[in-house]
Amino acid sequence: xxxxSINTSAEKQLKKRAGITDTNLLLFITITVFFIMYACxxxxxxxxxxKPQSFLNILNENAALIILSCxxxxxxxxxxxxxxxxxxxxxxxMSCAVxxxxxxxxxxxxxxxxxxxxLLFGVVQGFLVAYMDIQPFIVTLAGLFFAKGMTTxxxxxxxxxxxxxxxxxxxxxxxxxxxxxxxxxxKYIPAYIEIGVVVAISVVIILFIVLRWTRLGRNFYAVGGxxxxxxxxxxxxxxxxxxxxxxxxxxxxxxGFVYFMHVGSGSTSHAQGAEMNAIASSIIGGTMLTGGVxxxxxxxxxxxxxxxxxxxxxxxxxxxxxxxxxTVAAMLCVFLLVQSVLLARKHSKKVKKVKKVKKxxxxxxxxxxx
Amino acid sequence: xxxxxxxxxxxxxxxxIKKIVSKxxxxxxxxxxxxxxxxxxxxxxxxxxxxxxxxxxxxxxSGFLVTILDNASELAILAIGMTLVTSASGGxxxxxxxxxxxxxxxxxxxxxxxxxxxxxxxxxIIVAFxxxxxxxxxxxxxxxxxxxxxxxxxxxxxxxLFTAGRSIASWINNNQLPVVSDPKFGYYGNFIPGIPVxxxxxxxxxxxxxxxxxxxxxxxxxxxxxxxxxxxxxxLNGINPQLVKLLTFVILGACVAVAGFIKVSRLSTINYSxxxxxxxxxxxxxxxxxxxxxxxxxxxMTSSILGAYVIQFLTTTLxxxxxxxxxIAAYKAVVVIILVVMSAPIVxxxxxSLKKKMLSKKAVKEVx
Numbered sequence: 001x002x003x004x005s006i007n008t009s010a011e012k013q014l015k016k017r018a019g020i021t022d023t024n025l026l027l028f029i030t031i032t033v034f035f036i037m038y039a040c041x042x043x044x045x046x047x048x049x050x051k052p053q054s055f056l057n058i059l060n061e062n063a064a065l066i067i068l069s070c071x072x073x074x075x076x077x078x079x080x081x082x083x084x085x086x087x088x089x090x091x092x093x094m095s096c097a098v099x100x101x102x103x104x105x106x107x108x109x110x111x112x113x114x115x116x117x118x119l120l121f122g123v124v125q126g127f128l129v130a131y132m133d134i135q136p137f138i139v140t141l142a143g144l145f146f147a148k149g150m151t152t153x154x155x156x157x158x159x160x161x162x163x164x165x166x167x168x169x170x171x172x173x174x175x176x177x178x179x180x181x182x183x184x185x186x187k188y189i190p191a192y193i194e195i196g197v198v199v200a201i202s203v204v205i206i207l208f209i210v211l212r213w214t215r216l217g218r219n220f221y222a223v224g225g226x227x228x229x230x231x232x233x234x235x236x237x238x239x240x241x242x243x244x245x246x247x248x249x250x251x252x253x254x255x256g257f258v259y260f261m262h263v264g265s266g267s268t269s270h271a272q273g274a275e276m277n278a279i280a281s282s283i284i285g286g287t288m289l290t291g292g293v294x295x296x297x298x299x300x301x302x303x304x305x306x307x308x309x310x311x312x313x314x315x316x317x318x319x320x321x322x323x324x325x326x327t328v329a330a331m332l333c334v335f336l337l338v339q340s341v342l343l344a345r346k347h348s349k350k351v352k353k354v355k356k357v358k359k360x361x362x363x364x365x366x367x368x369x370x
Numbered sequence: 371x372x373x374x375x376x377x378x379x380x381x382x383x384x385x386x387i388k389k390i391v392s393k394x395x396x397x398x399x400x401x402x403x404x405x406x407x408x409x410x411x412x413x414x415x416x417x418x419x420x421x422x423x424x425x426x427x428x429x430x431x432s433g434f435l436v437t438i439l440d441n442a443s444e445l446a447i448l449a450i451g452m453t454l455v456t457s458a459s460g461g462x463x464x465x466x467x468x469x470x471x472x473x474x475x476x477x478x479x480x481x482x483x484x485x486x487x488x489x490x491x492x493x494x495i496i497v498a499f500x501x502x503x504x505x506x507x508x509x510x511x512x513x514x515x516x517x518x519x520x521x522x523x524x525x526x527x528x529x530x531l532f533t534a535g536r537s538i539a540s541w542i543n544n545n546q547l548p549v550v551s552d553p554k555f556g557y558y559g560n561f562i563p564g565i566p567v568x569x570x571x572x573x574x575x576x577x578x579x580x581x582x583x584x585x586x587x588x589x590x591x592x593x594x595x596x597x598x599x600x601x602x603x604x605x606l607n608g609i610n611p612q613l614v615k616l617l618t619f620v621i622l623g624a625c626v627a628v629a630g631f632i633k634v635s636r637l638s639t640i641n642y643s644x645x646x647x648x649x650x651x652x653x654x655x656x657x658x659x660x661x662x663x664x665x666x667x668x669x670x671m672t673s674s675i676l677g678a679y680v681i682q683f684l685t686t687t688l689x690x691x692x693x694x695x696x697x698i699a700a701y702k703a704v705v706v707i708i709l710v711v712m713s714a715p716i717v718x719x720x721x722x723s724l725k726k727k728m729l730s731k732k733a734v735k736e737v738x
Binding site (some may be wrong): 002067081094099128131132134135137139141142143144145146148149150151152153156256268276279284290322323324325326328329330331332334339340343344 | 462516520521523525526527529531532533534536537538540541545548550553632639651654655658664694696697698700701702703704705706710711714716717
């Protein structure tokens with residue numbers, strides 16, 4: 001009886017401890033903030049936010065960003081960073097557009113090209129970071145430069161893709177039942193999402209499963225949490241880091257193609273600043289830059305929060321362009337401060353524990369000597 | 371007898387070469403030499419400097435070398451601050467481009483007052499410059515506090531200002547683009563009448579002298595290196611690591627103000643979204659090219675500044691060979707990757723062991 005009760009209490013304690021890990025706490029904060037923000041928007045700024053379609057539009061517009069942010073989170077969980085994803089997206093858009101329009105390629109070829117470019121960047125950057133021990137920031141900075149230059153080498157002017165098969169794919173809408181609305185003329189308009197959203201959501205689900213239940217996913221956390229102890233546990237740190245960058249590259253490929261499907265044109269100014277948006281979304285979503293902490297669901301909500309606040313700012317009548325950036329920066333600042341407070345608290349807890357143990361030891365030794 | 375002497379000589383020669391190669395300044399100098407040789411081979415007229423007359427009849431030096439020295443001024447000035455920040459905090463400030471936009475905007479706001487096209491200057495240039503320095507230092511302190519006291523990684527902490535900076539800049543001037551008509555305002559970014567050398571070169575030189583004196587007569591170098599190598603042990607030795615980190619960010623702020631002043635003075639106006647675009651990347655590259663560890667610790671100011679000039683040299687060379695301005699980035703990336711891979715410790719070790727193997731093989735052959 002007694003042993004059982006002890007067992008259950010120990011289990012309870014364990015559960016309690018597991019319940020407030022940093023990952024979960026940050027995830028909880030993000031999701032709450034998102035829902036409060038959206039609820040406030042619905043209550044105070046009725047016109048733009050009450051329709052389900054306006055929520056779906058956020059998804060439509062940010063499908064590519066969600067995919068890019070997922071890749072970014074993966075790399076950030078292992079303690080690295082990839083700032084090349086935005087320009088890789090631009091390069092993919094331009095290459096696919098040129099392939100479809102000027103070389104009469106078909107959509108499948110374009111898709112393969114996109115994935116190929118993404119994978120190539122992932123492999124090269126991953127190799128340099130993991131096996132050459134070069135700082136991820138510098139490697140991906142070079143990647144950013146390279147992609148930027150290559151885009152203009154491929155083509156410099158902006159143009160729309162006129163390929164028939166691609167246009168059909170681009171304008172494909174998936175209707176969502178029960179969420180449509182009735183317009184002023186009494187006509188029913190069904191709610192819709194683009195193909196990109198389906199891709200993005202499946203990416204989120206797959207990555208969530210990978211991170212939570214597969215060996216590779218757990219390795220990401222282990223390597224990000226502590227490089228050396230992961231190594232001692234027999235985890236191949238180099239290969240894990242390589243895999244993170246490879247996956248990030250592949251996701252940049254997928255995200256690039258989704259972005260291309262959304263805009264349907266090639267331009268050197270596409271996806272400007274996407275890498276910074278992706279980093280910001282990951283941070284807001286509770287991924288810590290020090291590595292080892294993060295969650296894909298959080299990242300998903302990070303993207304949604306970021307775009308919701310942008311929408312709120314623009315519908316508040318603050319149409320001057322600078323307000324959006326300033327609010328986004330302020331939001332980033334707040335979330336970063338929360339993270340730093342969290343880290344500080346954790347640190348002080350550790351110090352307290354050590355002090356307690358030391359005190360006990362000294363008392364014990366005093367007793368022994370006495 | 372003679373062969374052994376030969377060997378000895380060889381050894382000392384190898385030793386000196388090794389000594390030179392192992393010095394940090396070697397990396398940017400080698401890169402510079404390669405570029406110079408390449409340009410000499412391709413087109414010796416690259417190095418010609420001529421004295422022309424400007425539209426107002428004053429003598430002006432022109433030529434690619436002068437252009438390089440002139441355009442690299444901002445980069446070199448920023449590299450000074452960035453090296454200190456990198457050394458102390460082990461991270462980089464990616465907001466310098468946006469901060470330059472803010473500095474320039476403040477400058478024009480003070481000089482022009484509220485009207486976009488003033489007839490005369492509203493305030494003396496020196497006052498505007500001082501205010502601009504103060505504001506830039508305040509923004510530097512903002513970054514510094516986030517990094518040092520809130521313990522946020524530098525790259526992420528400065529991401530905040532990176533996102534908001536250009537917007538704040540246009541907010542300061544109410545989205546107008548003021549133009550200064552007074553020719554005196556343009557002296558600092560172009561030429562002072564009568565002096566054929568571009569003014570930014572002098573400004574950069576002054577900054578370098580100032581930082582050299584500071585490094586010589588204060589403990590800044592020791593402190594920032596100590597903090598960068600191990601903040602904990604430096605704290606135990608009586609250094610306040612947070613204060614040192616904050617100080618380096620404030621110094622970078624001052625550098626940003628000077629660079630912003632030059633940038634604005636060049637055109638006598640500002641374009642918030644274009645001014646100093648991507649300069650943060652170039653500055654970080656300059657620091658990396660100088661062989662400084664980007665994760666903090668020891669640094670060499672000379673090699674960072676040389677790195678800045680190498681980058682500008684590369685850019686100007688590429689422009690001369692009619693590479694489109696946007697495509698330059700790709701070539702730069704290739705150069706950077708080659709340089710970084712060459713200086714990576716793993717590659718160096720492998721090359722070293724390869725050399726040893728070759729030498730031992732030779733020795734074995736000689737014995738046989």
